[in-house]
Amino acid sequence: MSARTMRTIGALAAGALLLSGCGGGDGGDAAGSGGDWTIPSSDPEASITVVGHLDPVAEDMDDVVAAFEEEHPSVDVTYQQVPFDDLNSVLDSRITSKSGDPDVFWVDQPRVSALATRGYLEDLTDQFGDLTDGLQEATVENSSYDGKLWSLPIANSTQVLYYNKTLLEQAGLTPPSTDPDERITWQQLKEDAAAAKAAGATYGLLFGQPNRYYQLEPLPVSAGGGIGAEGEGNLTPAVVDEGWVDAMTYYGSLYADGVSPRGITAEQTDATFLEGGTAYMVQGNWLVPQLADSDVDWGAALNPVWEGGEPVTPNGSWSVGMNPFSQNKEAAAIFMKWLAVDGESGYATNRSFSELPANTAGLESYLTSDAFTGSEAGQQAAEVVELESTTTGVGRVATVGYVEFEDIMGRAFSDIANGSDPAAALESAQSQLETAWAQYQ
Known part of the structure; x- marks a missing residue:
């Protein structure tokens, strides 16, 4: 019987990170060292603590841990959930304590450079650098960062425009397309969504x-704006150009109108769409298996494009x-290798609603699973995922x-x-970023 425990950790600190300067938290000496440890050929007797944002039950992390422990019975894993919005402050507090807790943690990929610079990440280049051939190059x-791993x-991502066919038919609306030449615009989507709501949709x-x-x-990138920063090291904020203002004016109008x-949070949106009262939803590929198991009569289309702009989707995910x-570290490395590299990825194969696997063998199986092949809507989603992930993806600012x-941008x-x-709001965010980034200049 596993001794692992799974619990939700509340926020340990609020507001901005406690660090000031690139070597913050006095962790800088550890960063870049790579250590003298190896990935052992046989499992040690060890217990490790893992922190992630996924719910142990609803998002299958208990199944992931159980599968690992079945294959590696001498390594006990304690998984702890931290809400996404609290992850920064929790890791800041716990890593800078130098207690070694947690041993492993979920890393949002755009944060890699910041976390590495602060000394929050072990350099994995020597141990894992030769084991990444089976992973998607972009991931x-x-x-x-800076030539080191x-x-x-463990994952990649893209976005899909999902729609409720029943609600669109009720409003007399033509479903959006999977044809790149007929991609719906953000402006048209707002009109159609308003019409669906007027015809009886809840949202x-x-x-x-x-x-x-x-x-x-x-939105801002497709509208002709930038990714939000420019200059050396992307340390000059750029969120007040015409594209950003136009895009955020549109975004605000969706709520104002x-x-x-x-009031519906990111943790509630999937369940809200699955209830059947929402006409359209822009969401990741991970919604497909849930929809396949639902009673919603749904379809999938390409992500919207700004009128007159180029199509853009977000990519990147979790490491x-x-x-x-x-x-x-050796037991932690065994767990990490099992999650990402071994087979088709222990992380992807033991979750029902996983992101796009970074593991290439896992990705092939993912897109040929029943959720994507068992219905017309699933096949539409697979077509969209393949096209968007290979042609329109733009990474978050590095x-x-x-x-x-x-x-800062989340608050704006x-x-x-x-x-x-x-x-x-954008002017205020620009000013806050200039102040916050002065430490890196």
């Missing part, structure tokens, strides 16, 4: 991750990193200041959704 790049990719349009940069980056609902102060960027997006003037 390895997203997990690297700092985390091990017109949901974003899977409202007020988060990952979800909203395609009642097309999109306020796993190792605490440089871990006292169980900078050592990403953690501050994500936090929330203010805009709640009625603040978009231009003023």
Whole structure:
């Protein structure tokens, strides 16, 4: 019987990170060392602690851990869930304590450079550098910084425009297309979502991750703006150009006009769409298996494009990193290798609703699973996922200041959704970023 425990950790600190300067937390000496440990050929007797944002039951992390422990019975894993929005502050507090807890943690790929610079990640280059051939190249790049591998990719992502066929038929609307030449515009989507709501839908349009940069980056970029930063090291904030203002004015209008609902969090959006009262939802590929098991009569289309702009989708996802102060690095490495590299990826194969696997063999199996092949809608989704992930993906801004960027922009997006003037909110965010990034200049 496994001794692992699974519990939700509340936020240990609020607000901005405690660190100031690139070597913050006094972890800088550990970063870059690579250590003198190896990935052992046989399992040690060890216990490791793993921190991630996924729910142990609802998102199958208990199944992932159980499968690992069945194959590696001498390594006991304690998995602890931390809400996504609290992950920065929790890791900041626990890693800088130098206790070695947690041993392994989930790393949002755009944060790799910031976490590595702060000394929060063990350099994995020597141990894993020759084991990444079976992983998608883009995910390895997203997990690297300054020529070194700092985390091990377990997932990638793209976005799909899902729609409720019953609600569209009720409103007399033509479903959006999977044909790149007939991709729906954001402007048309707002009109159609409003019409669906007027015809009886509870909600017109949901974003899977409202007020988060990952979800909203395609809007300003497709509208002709930039990714949000420029210059050396992407440390000059750039969120006040015409494309950003236009895109965020549009975003705010969705809420002001009642097309999109306020008050529904990212943790609630999937369940909301699955209830059947929402006409459209922009969400990741991970929604497909849930829809396949639901009673919703659904379809899938390409992500919208800004009128007159180029199509853009977000990519990147999660990696796993190792605490440089871990006292169980060899056992931690065995777990990480099993999650990402072994077979078709232990992480992907033991979850029902996983992201796109970074493991190439796992990706092939993922897109040929019943969820994607068992219905017309699933086949539409597979077509969209393949096209978007190979042709329209734009990575989130790569900078050592990403953690501050994500936090500051998230607050600006929330203010805009709640009625603040978009231009003023972006000007304020620009000023906050300039102050926060002064430490890196």
